[in-house]
Amino acid sequence: MLPEIADSLDFQKLRFERRLQRERAARLEAEAIAERGLRELYEKQRQLELLETIATASNLSTSIEDAFDLAIKEVCRFMDWPLGQAYIVDRGGQDPRLEPSHVRYATDEDALRPMIKATTAASFARSEGLPGRVFASATPIWLKCLATDRNFPRADAAAACGIHSGMAFPILVGREVAAVVEFFSYTEQEADTELLTLLGHIGIQLGRVIERKQAEDRLIHDASHDGLTGLPNRLLFGDRVDRAVARAKRTFDEYCAVLFIDLDRFKLVNDSLGHAAGDDLLVEIAQRLNGVLQRHSTAHTLARLGGDEFTVLLEELDSPDKAMQIGELLIDALRTPILIDGQEIYAGASIGVANITGTEQSPATVLRNADLAMYSAKSLGRGRVELYDTGLHHIAVERLRLEGDLRRALTNNEFILHYQPIVSLETHDIVGFESLLRWQRGPQDIVLPGDFIGTAEDTGLIVLIGGWVLGEACRMLASLQARYPRPEPLTMSINISPRQFMQPDFIEQVRRAVLTSGVEPCSVRLEITETVAISDPERTILVLAALREFGVRISLDDFGTGYSSLNYLHRLPVDALKIDRSFVARLGLTVEGTQIIRTILDLAENLKIDVVAEGTEQEGQIRKLTEMGCHFAQGYYFSKPVASADIEALLGSSTSLSAETN
Numbered sequence: 001m002l003p004e005i006a007d008s009l010d011f012q013k014l015r016f017e018r019r020l021q022r023e024r025a026a027r028l029e030a031e032a033i034a035e036r037g038l039r040e041l042y043e044k045q046r047q048l049e050l051l052e053t054i055a056t057a058s059n060l061s062t063s064i065e066d067a068f069d070l071a072i073k074e075v076c077r078f079m080d081w082p083l084g085q086a087y088i089v090d091r092g093g094q095d096p097r098l099e100p101s102h103v104r105y106a107t108d109e110d111a112l113r114p115m116i117k118a119t120t121a122a123s124f125a126r127s128e129g130l131p132g133r134v135f136a137s138a139t140p141i142w143l144k145c146l147a148t149d150r151n152f153p154r155a156d157a158a159a160a161c162g163i164h165s166g167m168a169f170p171i172l173v174g175r176e177v178a179a180v181v182e183f184f185s186y187t188e189q190e191a192d193t194e195l196l197t198l199l200g201h202i203g204i205q206l207g208r209v210i211e212r213k214q215a216e217d218r219l220i221h222d223a224s225h226d227g228l229t230g231l232p233n234r235l236l237f238g239d240r241v242d243r244a245v246a247r248a249k250r251t252f253d254e255y256c257a258v259l260f261i262d263l264d265r266f267k268l269v270n271d272s273l274g275h276a277a278g279d280d281l282l283v284e285i286a287q288r289l290n291g292v293l294q295r296h297s298t299a300h301t302l303a304r305l306g307g308d309e310f311t312v313l314l315e316e317l318d319s320p321d322k323a324m325q326i327g328e329l330l331i332d333a334l335r336t337p338i339l340i341d342g343q344e345i346y347a348g349a350s351i352g353v354a355n356i357t358g359t360e361q362s363p364a365t366v367l368r369n370a371d372l373a374m375y376s377a378k379s380l381g382r383g384r385v386e387l388y389d390t391g392l393h394h395i396a397v398e399r400l401r402l403e404g405d406l407r408r409a410l411t412n413n414e415f416i417l418h419y420q421p422i423v424s425l426e427t428h429d430i431v432g433f434e435s436l437l438r439w440q441r442g443p444q445d446i447v448l449p450g451d452f453i454g455t456a457e458d459t460g461l462i463v464l465i466g467g468w469v470l471g472e473a474c475r476m477l478a479s480l481q482a483r484y485p486r487p488e489p490l491t492m493s494i495n496i497s498p499r500q501f502m503q504p505d506f507i508e509q510v511r512r513a514v515l516t517s518g519v520e521p522c523s524v525r526l527e528i529t530e531t532v533a534i535s536d537p538e539r540t541i542l543v544l545a546a547l548r549e550f551g552v553r554i555s556l557d558d559f560g561t562g563y564s565s566l567n568y569l570h571r572l573p574v575d576a577l578k579i580d581r582s583f584v585a586r587l588g589l590t591v592e593g594t595q596i597i598r599t600i601l602d603l604a605e606n607l608k609i610d611v612v613a614e615g616t617e618q619e620g621q622i623r624k625l626t627e628m629g630c631h632f633a634q635g636y637y638f639s640k641p642v643a644s645a646d647i648e649a650l651l652g653s654s655t656s657l658s659a660e661t662n
Contacts, residue, residue, distance in 0.1 A: 054067075054070065054071045054074060054202050054205055054206075063213070064088075064209055064210055064213050065101070065102075065103050067205075067206060067209040068086045068101070068103040068179070068181070068206065069103050069105075071181070071202060071205075071206055072084035072085070072086060072103060072104065072105045072181060072183075073105045075181075075183065075199070075202065076105045076107070076183065079183070079185075079195070081183045081184060081185050082106065082107040082108065082111075082112060082163070082184065082185070082186060083104070083105065083106050083107070083112050083115060083116075083161075083163070083183065083184045084104060084105040084181065084182070084183045084184075085100060085103075085104045085119050085181070085182050085183075086100075086101045086103040086104065086179060086180075086181050087099060087100055087101065087124070087131050087179060087180045087181075087182070088101050088178070088179050089135070089176075089177060089178055089179060089180075090123075095125060095126075096126075097123045097124060097125050098123060098124040098125075098131045098132060098135055098180055099123045100119055100120055100122065100123065101179075104116070104119075111161060111162075112161050112163075113161075114156075114157040114160040114161055115154065115157045115158055115160070115161045115163060115184070117157070118154045118156075118157035119154065119157075122153065122154065127151075128151075128153075129151060129152060129153050129154070130143060130151075130152060130166055130168050130182055131168055131180045131182055133151065133168075134168045134169065134170050134177070134180045134182075135170070135177050135180055138170050138172065138175070138177050139170065140167065140168065140169035140170070140196050140199065140200065141167065141168055141169075142165075142166075142167040142191035142192075142196070143165060143166045143167065144165055144188055144189065144190060144191070145164060145165070145188060146158045146159075146163065146164060146165065146166055146184075147159060147164070152166075158184065162186055163184045163185065163186060164185065164186065164187060164188045164189075165184065165185040165187065165188050165189045166182060166183065166184045166185070167182065167183055167191075167196075168180055168181060168182035168183070169181060169196070169199045169200065169202075169203050170203060171203050171206045171207050171210060172203065172204075172207045173207050173210050173211045173214065174211075178207065178210045179206070179210065181203075181206075223235070224236035226303070226304040226306075228279055228282060228283065228304070229282060229283055229286040229304050230286075231286055231290075231302055231303050231304045231310075232301055232302070232303040232304075233303060233304065233305070233306075234303070234305045234306070236301075236303065237301060237303035237305070237311055237313065238363050238364075238367075240301050240313055241258060241313055241356075241363035241366055241367065242362075242363045244256045244313060244315060244356055245356055245358070245362070245363055245366060248356045248357065248358035249358040254315070254316060254317075255316075255317035255318070255319060255320050255322065255323075255355065255356075256313070256314060256315045256316075256317065256355070256356040257313075257314045257317065257320075257322075257323035257353055257354060257355045257356060258311060258312065258313055258314075258353070258354050258356065258366045258367060258369075258370045259311065259312040259314065259323065259326070259327055259330070259351055259352070259353050259370060260309070260311055260351065260352040260353075260354075260367065260370035260371045260373065260374040261289070261309065261310040261311065261312065261330065261349050261350075261351050261374070262308060262309055262349065262350050262351075262374050262378070263285065263308040263334075263347050263348070263349050264347070264348040264349055264350055264378070264382045264383060265346065265347055265348060265498070265531070266278065266281065266282075266307075266308035266347060267308070267499060267502070277340050277341055280340050280341075281338060281340055281345060281347060282304070282308065284338050284340070285310075285334065285338070285347060286302070286304065286310070288333045288334060289302055289310060289312075289330055289333065290302050291333070292326070292329050292330050292333045293312065293326070293330075296325075296326055296329055297314055297326060298316050299314070299315040299316040300312060300313060300314050300315065301313040311367070311370070312326075312330075314326060320355055323353045323355060324353055324385055324387060327351045327353055327385035328385055330349065330351060331348070331349060331351060331383060331384065331385060334347055334348055334349050335348065343536065343537070343538045344537065345536060348382060348383040349383070350374055350377035350378045350382050350383065350384060350386075351373075351374060351377060351384075351385045351386070352369075352370045352371060352372065352373025352374030352375070352376065352377055352385075352386055352387075352388060353370060353373055353385060353386070353387045353388065354366050354367075354369035354370035354373060354387075354388040355387075355388075369388040370388060372388060373386045373387060373388040374386070375399065375458075378454060378458065379454050399455055402452060402455050403455055403459050403461075405441070406439075406452060406455065406456055406459070406461050406465075407461065409439055409441070410461065410464055410465065410468075414439060414440055414441060415437060415438070415439055415440070415465060415468060415469075416438050416439075416440050416446075416643070416644075417435045417436065417437060417438065417469065417472055417473060417476065417644065418435075418436045418438050418641035418642060418643055418644075419433040419434065419435055419436065419476070419641060419642060419643075419644065419647055420433060420434050420436060420634050420635075420639060420640065420641040420642070421433055421634060421638055421639050421650060422434060422491070422493065422612060422632055422633075422634045423632065423633055423634065423638050424631070424632055425622065425625060425626045425630055425631060425632060425633055426626075426631075428638075430490070430650060430651065431488070431490070431491060431632065432490050432491030432492060432493060432523075432525070433477075433480075433490070433491075433492055433493065433647075434492075434493040434494075434495075434527070434634060434641075435469065435472075435473040435476070435492060435493065435494050435495070436449070436495075436641045437449050437453075437465070437469055437495075439452060453497075456497075457497060457498070457499060460499065462497045462499050462500060463497075463499055463500050463503060466496065466497050466499075466500035467500070467509060469494060469495070470494055470496075470509060470510065470513045471513045471516065471517075473492050473494045474492065474494075474513045474514055474516070474517035474519055474524065475517050476492065476644060477490065477491075477492035477517065477519050477523060477524070478517040478518050478519045480492075480647065480651070481519060481523070483651075484651050489519075489520065489523045490523065491523045491524070491525055491553075492519075492523065492524055492525065493525040493526075493527050493555060494524065494525065494526055494527065495527045495557065496526050496527060496528050496532070498529070498531060498532045501528060501532050501540075501543070502532075502536075506543065507543060507546050507547060507550075510524075510526065510547060510550070510552060511550055514550075514551075514552065520551070521550055521551025521552045522551050522552070522553060524552045524553065525552070525553045525554070525555050525575070525576070526547065526552055526553070526554055526555070527555045527556075527557040527578065528540075528544075528554065528555075528556065528557060529556075529557050529558055530556065530557075530558060530559065533556060533572060537571075537572075540572065541571055541572060541573070544572060544573045544574070545573050548573045553575040553576070554572075554573060554574045554575050554576075555574065555575065555576040555577070555578055555612070556572070556574050556576070556577050556578065557578045558578065558580045558614075559577040559578055559579060559580060559600060570607065574609060575609055575610060576609055576610040576611065576612055576632075577600060577603075577604050577609060577610075577611050577612070578611075578612045578613075578614055579597060579600055579611060579612070579613045579614060579630075580614060580615075581614045581615025581635070582615075583596050583597055583600075584597070584613050584614065584615045584616055584621055584625075584635075585615060587621050587624055587625070588620060588621070588624055594624075597613075597625075597628065597630075598628060601628055601629055601630060605629070610631045610632060611630050611631050611632070612631070612632040612633065612634060613625050613630050613632070613633040613634075613635075614633075614634055614635060615635045616633045616634065616635030616636075616637045616638070617635050617636045617637050618637060619637065621637070622637055
């Protein structure tokens with residue numbers, strides 16, 4: 001063969017071999033790409049199956065624990081990790097912490113015991129340890145080498161188990177971390193971004209489980225709790241009383257009781273300051289009551305039934321008297337003022353107590369009994385605790401009947417006014433009268449206010465009755481001034497009830513009554529009690545100032561029986577103080593009684609206002625009051641209250657009253 005031909009054949013052979021090599025390399029590369037694609041496809045398929053399994057279980061799960069248990073188990077199996085643990089955020093303390101839940105997965109409990117024990121005993125604050133860092137950052141964290149990490153407190157336990165790597169990711173509800181899940185590996189592993197993305201999706205699913213459970217809990221809570229104070233409502237309270245009643249029928253060595261609490265002056269606050277202030281007051285009162293119960297009761301339920309009504313279930317009491325003692329402590333907790341919008345509010349309470357004896361027919365019976373005892377406390381002067389007894393049922397029936405009778409009395413014009421003269425202690429001349437309400441239920445049946453005013457206040461009828469009194473007293477004053485003209489016109493003192501005073505249009509009511517009667521405003525004296533003055537002193541000052549500007553005069557009634565009006569007296573625009581009859585009765589009998597009146601007179605002199613002593617019945621009292629510088633007095637020594645027809649006997653021939661005229 002010629003050399004040229006041989007060289008040509010070798011060249012062609014070489015080219016053929018190179019082409020075969022290229023084809024073989026291309027085929028191998030294609031096979032590798034296909035195999036890698038299949039592996040990636042298989043891995044994607046596994047990830048999707050894992051995510052679908054967890055998502056399905058999460059959607060069907062009825063508890064957070066079940067959803068977490070399945071998710072941790074499936075992730076550990078998927079990644080061949082030996083240990084997984086869930087932490088739940090506890091926000092009950094001042095600083096929230098991650099607490100280990102009982103949900104965990106371990107391939108070998110014995111081999112992993114040091115790590116499980118260290119995990120179970122630990123809780124983590126923000127930025128503390130692996131879970132704490134996830135809690136603080138709200139992002140996944142991967143630790144390749146636990147042994148060298150400076151912020152992994154369980155490093156010794158991990159080393160004892162042969163664990164080298166760990167990772168954790170957050171479970172978010174909105175933007176807040178609600179839980180953290182961590183996993184560990186026996187081998188050192190680099191961070192896997194695809195895995196982190198997958199776990200992020202799993203975290204979303206678990207977050208939805210928590211969010212759904214929280215929404216369900218809120219619905220259950222809202223259905224059984226008061227929206228304003230967060231306390232149990234009537235429904236939940238009734239259920240707990242039901243159980244207490246049932247238990248009392250089975251056992252005889254445990255004492256239980258129900259307390260019914262009604263605030264004495266809440267309606268005044270609501271009417272004067274508005275509902276927002278009333279809501280703030282209720283929240284503060286709930287906190288005060290709860291504080292007392294936490295200190296003095298081992299087992300209790302404080303509830304708000306609505307409005308200004310609270311109830312308490314006391315259980316595990318060591319004696320039947322314990323409920324009354326706790327009731328007194330609750331009363332004391334409300335004696336100090338509450339600051340609302342910069343104003344001091346006094347909100348006392350009346351409390352009724354009903355012991356659960358096991359003979360009650362139902363929870364409603366217990367509540368009714370406590371309610372009746374509370375009304376008894378109100379009728380006896382408010383601000384006190386009363387225990388239920390069977391006689392109160394008769395009282396309740398009578399009270400209901402009385403309310404109906406009062407409504408008919410308004411319709412039938414059965415209310416009348418009697419008038420007691422107010423006398424100058426210098427001249428013994430009658431200078432004016434105090435109008436006093438009476439209910440003429442029949443020709444010879446006159447009912448005094450003490451027998452019906454409490455019910456009128458509680459039902460709101462006092463507002464209508466008070467409006468009638470205001471108009472009638474002004475009309476009577478106009479008639480007296482026309483029949484008995486004098487240089488200093490006769491005056492008329494008119495008692496104003498707390499609820500009447502708190503009416504938004506009270507100032508206009510007064511103006512209308514005075515202007516309609518035609519009397520000079522300066523001859524009208526409005527008498528308010530210390531209770532009204534201190535319940536909302538800022539509003540009181542504004543209302544009294546407006547009335548003074550109109551021209552009427554203001555008297556502070558029953559002065560000295562309250563406990564804080566001295567704090568505001570220098571600011572109150574009042575013209576007279578009326579010394580309560582209880583102090584006058586002790587005048588000259590005790591050093592304290594005399595000193596109290598002397599103090600009141602000195603105070604009035606410094607403030608340049610008049611003083612009227614009520615309840616004067618003896619000549620010695622009159623003499624002593626005159627010597628002490630008291631200006632005016634009223635009482636049986638001069639005259640008992642008389643009907644309008646009998647006023648002429650007092651004013652017809654003389655305006656002077658002395659001992660001889662009695």
